[in-house]
Amino acid sequence: MxxxxxxxxxxxxxxxxxxxxxxxxxxxxxxxxxxxxxxxxxxxxxxxxLKISPNVVMAMSIGFIAFVAVLHVMGKLYFARREA
Structure with missing residues (x-):
């Protein structure tokens, strides 16, 4: 050494x-x-x-992603119905 x-x-x-x-x-x-x-x-x-636990952050993130996905689906259905 x-x-x-x-x-x-x-x-x-x-x-x-x-x-x-x-x-x-x-x-x-x-x-x-x-x-x-x-x-x-x-x-x-x-x-x-603000003190937030990691579980709350994960739940809020997943909820936000789900909300955006629902908005996308609703937008597709709205415009598909409007074009027909």
Whole structure:
């Protein structure tokens, strides 16, 4: 192993190295300063805005797709009846 290189993946040394990492190090986390932190800031409980569960988002998306599909079918039937 060369000097300064990371240990082999899956080895005991790599596991120990991961355990030693500091998760609250300045600059790398969500509180690291800068313009807006990281993307993880959007997924915390402290994020501003409306809190909607993923199930509600999925149901609303499927409902919107169904609504647009129904409008397309109604439009086709309306124009087919008008031409006849």
């Amino acid at each position: 060369a000097l300064g290189s990371a240990p082999a993946r899956g080895s005991a040394a790599a596991t120990a190295n991961l355990r030693r990492r500091r998760t609250t190090a300045g600059g790398g986390g969500a509180n690291g300063g800068g313009a807006g932190g990281t993307m993880l800031q959007f997924y915390t409980d402290d994020a501003p805005g």
